[in-house]
Each structure stands twice: as structure tokens, then as C-alpha cells.
Amino acid sequence: MLRSSIALAPLLCLSVASACSDDGGASGTEAPDTTATSATSDDSTGGDTTAEPTTGEPFEPFPARGGIVIDRVEANSGVAVAIGKDGAEVPGADRVAYLPARRDTLVRAYFKLPEGWVPRELEARLHLTGGGVDKVYTAKMLVENDSRDSDITSTFSFGVKAEHVQPGLKYSISLWETAPGQEDTPEGDVPPQAPYSGTAFVGIENAVANMRVVLVPVAYDFGGCQATVDPAAIESKFKQALFQQNALESLEFTVHEPYPVTYDMTAYQGLSRLVSEMSQLRTAEGADPNVYYYGLFDNCGECIGGGSGISSGCTVGLAADITGPDKSDASRRAAAGQLNSGAADTFVHEIGHTQGRRHIECPGGNSQGNDGTYPHANGVIGVWGFGIQDIRLRHPSTHSDYMSYCGSTWVSDWQWNATYQRIRTLSSWDLEGAPAPGHDDHPGEGGLLLGAIDDGQEMWWTAPGSLAADAPRSATHTVDFEFADGTTPVAAQVSVRPHGTTLNIVAPLPADFDGRQLQRLTLRAPEGDSAVEPTAVRWLHRPDRLKAAE
Numbered sequence: 001m002l003r004s005s006i007a008l009a010p011l012l013c014l015s016v017a018s019a020c021s022d023d024g025g026a027s028g029t030e031a032p033d034t035t036a037t038s039a040t041s042d043d044s045t046g047g048d049t050t051a052e053p054t055t056g057e058p059f060e061p062f063p064a065r066g067g068i069v070i071d072r073v074e075a076n077s078g079v080a081v082a083i084g085k086d087g088a089e090v091p092g093a094d095r096v097a098y099l100p101a102r103r104d105t106l107v108r109a110y111f112k113l114p115e116g117w118v119p120r121e122l123e124a125r126l127h128l129t130g131g132g133v134d135k136v137y138t139a140k141m142l143v144e145n146d147s148r149d150s151d152i153t154s155t156f157s158f159g160v161k162a163e164h165v166q167p168g169l170k171y172s173i174s175l176w177e178t179a180p181g182q183e184d185t186p187e188g189d190v191p192p193q194a195p196y197s198g199t200a201f202v203g204i205e206n207a208v209a210n211m212r213v214v215l216v217p218v219a220y221d222f223g224g225c226q227a228t229v230d231p232a233a234i235e236s237k238f239k240q241a242l243f244q245q246n247a248l249e250s251l252e253f254t255v256h257e258p259y260p261v262t263y264d265m266t267a268y269q270g271l272s273r274l275v276s277e278m279s280q281l282r283t284a285e286g287a288d289p290n291v292y293y294y295g296l297f298d299n300c301g302e303c304i305g306g307g308s309g310i311s312s313g314c315t316v317g318l319a320a321d322i323t324g325p326d327k328s329d330a331s332r333r334a335a336a337g338q339l340n341s342g343a344a345d346t347f348v349h350e351i352g353h354t355q356g357r358r359h360i361e362c363p364g365g366n367s368q369g370n371d372g373t374y375p376h377a378n379g380v381i382g383v384w385g386f387g388i389q390d391i392r393l394r395h396p397s398t399h400s401d402y403m404s405y406c407g408s409t410w411v412s413d414w415q416w417n418a419t420y421q422r423i424r425t426l427s428s429w430d431l432e433g434a435p436a437p438g439h440d441d442h443p444g445e446g447g448l449l450l451g452a453i454d455d456g457q458e459m460w461w462t463a464p465g466s467l468a469a470d471a472p473r474s475a476t477h478t479v480d481f482e483f484a485d486g487t488t489p490v491a492a493q494v495s496v497r498p499h500g501t502t503l504n505i506v507a508p509l510p511a512d513f514d515g516r517q518l519q520r521l522t523l524r525a526p527e528g529d530s531a532v533e534p535t536a537v538r539w540l541h542r543p544d545r546l547k548a549a550e
Contacts, residue, residue, distance in 0.1 A: 064122050064175035067114035067188035068143065073173060075202055077105040078244060079413045080384040083171070083203055087196035092203060096383060097413040098420045099202065100209045102162045102249040104388045107137075109156040109173045109194065110147040118185075119144035123176045124156035129199060131166030140178060149384055152393055162249065167206035170199040208427045209420065212252040212290055213242065213351070216278060218297035219258040220265060225300035229339055231255045234296070241344040242351065244387045245402060245411040247420040259295060266302040268315055269457050271336060272502045275318050276452045276459045278334035283463045283540040289330035290426035292351055298339040317346040318499050319353035320452075322369075325425050328465035331450055332504075345409060348402050353498050355422045357403050357415065365405035369498060374414060379404040381412040447513070447541025449479060451505035451523065452497075453530075460521075460532055462541035467493065467508045478524045479507040484517040492523075509541065 073084030079097045082090050099105065109124055119142065126137040137158045147155045156173070175192040190196055215238065217229035235255060243251045259281070264270045274295050282293040303314035317337035323329050335350035337343060359367035362379030376382035379401055385394030394410040402409040411419075448465045451458065467473075473491035481488045492507040505523065510516075521532040 059178075059180055061123065061176040061178060062183075063187070064177055064192040065182045065185035065187055066117055067186075068117070068122070068175060068192050069112050069188065069190055070109050070173060070175065070192065070194040071112050072110040073171070073194050073200075074108045074110070075099055075105055076108065076384065076386040077103045077165075077388055078247060078386065078411060079381075079416045080386065081203070081413075084194045084200055087190060087194060089195060089200035095203060097416050098247055099165075099204050100247040100249055100420065101165055101167055101204050101206065103165055103209075103247070104162045105160045105165050106152075106386055106388065107158040107160055107171070108147075108152070109158075111143070111156070111175075112146050113143070114188070117144075118182075120182070121178045123178050124158075125174050125176065126156075126158045126160075127172045127174075127199075128160070128164055128169055128202075130170040130201075131168035131204070133164050133166055133169055135164050150393065150395065152391075165202075165204055167204050169202040169204050171202050172199045205420075207424045208431065209248050209423045210250045210252065210427045210430065211242070211246060211248050211292075211423060212254075212288070213292045213294060214254045214256050214282070214287070216256040216259045216281065216293060216295045218274070218295055219260045220297050220299060221260070221262050222264055222299075225302070227298035227300055228258055229296050229298050231296075234339070234343065237344045238347050240387075240389050241348050244389055245348055245416075247416055247423060256293075261297060265297055265299040266304055268304060268500055269455060271304055271315060271318050272452060272454050272497065272500060273457065273459065274336045275320050275334060275497070275502075276461075278336055279320050279331050279450070279463075280461050280538055280540060282334055283331050283461070287330070288429070289327040289333075289465075290429050291330075291333065292354055293334045294347060294351065295334075295336035296339055296343065296347075297336065301340070304338065315499055316340060316342070317350040318497060318502075319350045321354070321495055321497060321504050322358055323354040323356055325356060325422055326468070327429065328448065328467060330465060331448065331463035345402065349409075352403050352415075352419070355419050357418065359498065360401040360404040360412075360415075362400050362404040362406035367405045369496075371403075374401070374412075376401075376412060376414070379406055381410050383413045385410040447509045449505075449507045449509055449521070449537070451532075452502050453505065453523075454500070454502040458530070458532070458536075460536055461538035462509065464541050467506070476526050477505065479505070480522040480524060481510055481513070481518065482520045482522065484519055489524075514542065 071086060072082060075081050075083050077099060081095050081097050081099055084090060107126060121140055122143045123138055123140045128135045137160065139156050139158055141156060145154065173194045215231060217231045219228040239251060239253050261274060263273065274297065278293045278295045282291060305314055317335065319335040320332040323332040333354045335354055337346040337350055358371040359369050360374050360379045361367060361370040380397050381394065381399045381401055383396050385399060399408045399410040400406040401412040401415050403415060448463050450463060451460045471493065474494040477492045477494045479490050479492050481490065488510045490507045490510065492505050495504045496502065497504060518534050523530040523532065
């Protein structure tokens with residue numbers, strides 16, 4: 001396997017004019033294109049309206065005059081969060097989203113100008129303190145119009161490095177004249193700073209937020225198509241898409257060896273089978289419970305349709321389930337997708353399902369199993385999004401949530417918060433440490449039986465884990481474990497895979513399973529009983545029982 005970790009490089013130095021730095025002294029030449037929302041390199045130094053004198057005393061900057069007001073301060077590491085308004089701190093209850101620690105973050109200072117304002121260059125100083133940080137970022141720009149949400153160059157914008165984004169962080173922003181000529185201009189009614197006095201909390205979360213993903217490139221050989229995915233061609237795009245739209249401080253991204261597939265991947269049943277095999281693969285390889293597996297295949301551009309998987313159109317990806325938050329759900333942190341022009345978006349969407357996320361309804365999307373609690377009408381993201389690596393803004397009403405089927409997608413504040421909770425939970429497992437020697441993490445536990453059933457195709461395997469005593473079970477689906485010394489019926493969990501009709505079956509193995517002689521399994525369901533021979537099951541719930549179905 002190839003392994004790499006991603007903790008993104010600092011944001012580009014953002015300002016309308018070119019001069020900006022992270023220490024108050026150095027100046028740079030990188031600035032965004034003033035006609036777009038994406039940052040580009042610019043060697044110009046525009047914005048000066050008054051020349052520096054060549055004789056006499058050196059100019060000493062002083063607070064900006066003329067009544068300019070910083071009316072809003074915003075932090076954005078994926079979705080916009082107002083942290084300051086009208087000179088005061090925005091209370092935590094009024095903030096729309098989490099701000100994760102140790103993640104590159106854009107800070108924007110919005111300003112309003114009074115009538116009669118004289119356009120000129122000003123310098124903004126962002127002073128960060130607390131949480132072990134004492135850092136000053138500066139940015140200069142030509143100030144001639146009020147700030148606008150849609151134009152990143154119309155605000156004083158600071159790319160704060162991940163190392164300075166720490167729990168307990170506070171900020172203050174002040175504006176300064178950069179050249180003589182305004183000494184006699186009156187001061188404004190409020191000071192040109194935010195907050196108006198002292199400092200305010202940025203509101204950084206005190207939690208670890210990591211994600212671990214294994215990308216499995218498929219070596220496909222069926223019919224007239226032989227194609228092996230080249231991970232080097234797509235790895236950076238996949239990592240960027242997932243990292244930017246999840247509240248992560250780091251992403252561990254591993255590329256697996258090619259996985260051979262010799263069955264039809266132009267039919268839904270083939271895609272469903274691959275997802276089940278990804279689930280089995282992560283189990284067989286002993287992956288930690290917080291690791292996601294994603295199979296990526298190239299079927300020579302063929303539409304995946306037919307069967308009972310979809311009603312219309314082509315299916316480009318599938319997840320094992322709307323996966324739960326527990327360690328026992330590990331085997332269902334698996335998905336697969338087709339290599340095409342939108343493969344990175346599909347990747348984020350399907351991993352989203354395995355993070356427990358359902359579809360979001362949008363006009364014309366025709367998605368099934370939608371989450372009715374989504375707060376923004378028509379599936380739009382609702383707040384300004386920002387890519388901390390591609391340095392692009394996403395409009396709140398023209399971009400749809402990535403769990404929808406509509407148009408240009410990005411993460412909404414609502415989705416950001418939901419996945420952050422899952423990320424925190426799974427990240428905490430890495431901090432627990434290994435169990436003491438001889439300690440069984442799940443004493444007396446027999447493991448889980450998993451099944452995937454669709455249109456006559458059945459796959460069965462076992463995995464480590466258990467179901468909580470209060471976990472919901474089906475009232476109509478039962479697995480009978482028929483042993484030589486008697487039968488033990490177990491109520492099963494039942495769900496349907498997103499995008500299709502594959503029926504997921506999960507049933508805990510009886511506690512004494514490994515000490516009894518299993519003769520047969522029978523799934524009892526309203527649509528009829530189904531017998532399963534032990535040789536048709538891939539036994540993966542114990543390391544000493546790893547074997548393929550015969």
C-alpha cells in the first residue's frame with residue numbers, strides 16, 4: 001500500500017494590493033485576481049494613492065481616519081462563520097458552524113465607508129493571541145468601496161496557518177493609514193477596529209479531527225473492457241475534495257494495491273457486489289473501525305443501470321449503508337464509485353453516506369431517502385462556502401449540498417456540523433490506546449453476520465463487532481442459526497442501500513457461536529425464507545477464522 005497524509009499548505013496571502021505577511025514585517029506578491037473569487041499570483045503592487053516622502057521624518061502609521069467601520073468579521077475553513085459583528089463578539093449560540101482546530105482558515109474583515117470617503121490604501125492588522133499563539137498577520141488594500149460577500153478581494157482577507165488555529169484563540173483587527181495626508185481628517189464615531197475594545201474569541205473547537213481513507217483502485221477485466229485505475233492521476237483531486245468539505249485537521253489517505261474484478265460492472269448488481277467486497281476487504285485486512293474503504297473502477301464509460309438497482313439514469317456510486325457511529329458499524333464503512341469526470345464529487349457523496357448522511361432533496365434531483373430535517377430550501381448550502389486549498393468561494397444560493405443530486409455542489413453548514421460530530425467520534429478511537437494484554441475489547445461477543453441481497457444475488461460474511469442491546473431490530477426479519485444441538489433465532493437489523501434496492505442484513509452471532517457446530521442459516525422474511533449454507537459465508541469475525549467462501 002501507498003500511504004500519505006494531508007495537512008494542507010497555508011492559504012495564499014490574500015489582499016487586493018500585493019503586500020501582506022504573517023509577521024507584520026515581510027511583504028509578498030501573491031494576491032487574488034480582482035475580477036474573480038479565486039486567488040492567483042500577481043506581481044503588481046497597486047493601491048498606493050499617496051507617495052512615500054523621500055525626505056524628512058519617516059512616516060509612522062496611525063489608526064485609519066474618516067469613519068471607516070469594520071462591521072463584520074468572519075472565519076471560514078469551509079463554511080462561513082460570523083465571529084464578530086458591530087464591534088462585538090458573536091456569541092457561540094449565534095454561530096452557524098464549528099471551527100476545527102489546526103486547520104488553515106480564512107479570516108475576512110468586512111467594512112463600510114462613510115459618504116465622502118477618500119479612496120486610499122489602508123493596512124489591516126490581525127493580532128491572534130491565546131492558545132499558545134501570539135501572531136500578527138497584515139494585509140494592505142486599496143479601500144474605495146464597501147465590502148461584498150461575493151468578492152474576496154473586497155475584504156481584508158487573511159490566510160491563517162493551521163499552526164495558529166488553536167483552541168482558546170482570540171483576535172483583534174485594526175486598520176491603519178499607510179501614508180501621510182490624513183492627519184487632519186477627523187476620526188470616526190467608533191474606532192477602526194474589531195472588536196471595538198479588547199479581544200474576542202475566534203471559537204476554535206478543542207477536539208482532534210482526523211479521517212482515514214483507503215482508496216482501492218480496481219483492475220477491471222470483463223467482456224471487451226480491460227482497465228486499471230491509475231491512482232496517481234486522481235489522488236490529489238480526491239484528497240482535496242474530501243478535505244475541503246469536511247472539518248478536518250488532517251486526512252490519512254492510503255492507496256491500496258489494485259483489486260481484480262472480473263464480473264460485469266455495467267449492471268447494478270455488479271456495483272452492489274463490489275461494495276460488499278470492499279466491506280469484506282476492510283474486515284479481512286483488519287482495518288481499524290474508523291477507516292473508510294472506497295473502491296474506484298473504470299468500466300470504459302458504460303452506464304450502470306438495469307436490474308432493480310435504479311429506476312432511471314445511470315448509477316455512478318454506491319455505499320454499503322447509511323452507516324452508524326459505532327465501532328460495530330465498521331464493516332459498513334465501505335463504498336465504491338465509477339471513474340468519470342465527476343468521480344471526486346461522487347467520492348465525497350458516497351463517503352458521506354458511510355458517515356451517516358442521507359440524501360438532500362433539491363428541485364429535479366429525484367433522490368430517494370431524503371433527510372427531512374435539512375434546513376435550507378431547495379437543497380442549497382445556505383452560507384458562503386470556501387475552499388481552503390483551491391481558494392474559491394461558493395455561493396450560498398447557487399450551490400447545492402453535496403448529498404443532493406443537483407448542480408454545483410459544496411458542503412452546507414448543516415452538513416459540516418453533522419459530519420464533524422462523526423469525525424470527532426471516530427477520531428477519539430485513535431486516542432484510546434490498545435487494550436491491555438489478554439484483554440478482550442468485546443468479551444463474550446460472537447461477532448456479526450452480514451448479508452447483501454438483491455435480485456437473486458446474495459453475499460454473506462461475518463465481521464467483528466456487536467449490536468447494542470437497544471439497537472433497533474426488524475420485527476419481520478430473523479436469522480435462524482441452526483446448530484447440531486438446537487436452533488437460535490436472532491432478530492436482524494435491516495436497511496436498504498442508498499441509490500438502490502440491495503437489502504442489508506445485520507445479525508449478531510450468538511455469544512457461544514464459535515463453540516457450537518453450525519449446520520445451516522435461514523433468513524426468515526415476509527417475502528419468503530432463504531437457506532444459507534455455511535460454505536457460502538466468508539468467515540471474518542475472528543482472525544483465526546479468516547477464509548474465503550468455498
